[in-house]
Amino acid sequence: MRILKWLLGIIAALVVLLIAIALMLPNDFTVTRSIVINAPADKIYPLVAAPAEWKKWSVWNQRDPAMQMTFSGPASGTGAAWDWQSKSQGNGGMKFTAATPNQNIDYELHFEGMGKPSSGALKFEPQAGGTKLTWSMHGNSEGNLMMKLFSPFMDKMVGSDFDSGLKNLKKLVEQP
Template sequence: MIKTIAFVVLAALALLLAYAATRPDTFRVERSRVIEAPPERVFGLVQDLRRFNTWNPYERKDPGAKGEYSTATAGPGARYAWQGDKVGTGSMEITEATAPAHVGMKLDFVAPFEAHNRVDFTLEPDGGGKATRVTWAMHGPVPYLAKLMHLFFNMDHMVGKDFEDGLGFLAAEAAK
């Protein structure tokens, strides 16, 4: 009886591990929102990391986190690194900024797990240029261990909720 149970458990574990190996090698999380402000105003709140952190949902999740800015805080080359109990340890760097339409960032996490992702903000005029459709997307590789974790945790749901909150905070900041 014990051998049968052990065999069933091992077989189930083997199937789970094999299934995880078939999962996609990349992920993408994306959310959009129309913000009642012109693209130029919204662009300024995204491409300047000090202004970015006024609405960044992760800064609000861990107000005790310690952060450090590079000398340049806006545009390509601007960098921000953080360390916190709730948001872990990592850094982001603006890699491209095309006013007022796009900001690209490199996002690196060190803890609680290592990850290297890309973040893109796309800004499109809406409502005759008086509003902006902002799309916040993050994508990157999914190594095998992450594939196993994704079987139990829905990345789109977890990160997507933060992006939705962040876009709401961005809309409030742009309205000031």
């Protein structure tokens, strides 16, 4: 019985320590990646502004070919949205909240059970011989201690997916 009380005491102390650490962590996180694509923005934009086109280059869709997607709103641009259900990638949805052709797309992203939605943007900048595309996501984990523990690691967790997606998009756009 003494050992059980000792173990419960250690577990309780670890839980309190974990909560204390979570409370000290920042609420906000940002993930940003960029790539230069050797094509004008008007060749890239249709592949980004239409949710149905994301399956051609997004790593999340490629990781789960059985992902179930439901599209709503217009086919592209402001108001275009999709929800997905996936055993490996989770359930969630994305909606384009603003879109200016060949310049930017702003979005809101949510995952079931992950608290507040994140917001993000895809920005198109003309470059010599092509377009610089910057993909960013911002979130706030305030009020969700579990998400707060992940916030410092979001760049490492999501950044590589952004990099891979942008590389896939570049390859798709630049193919002859």
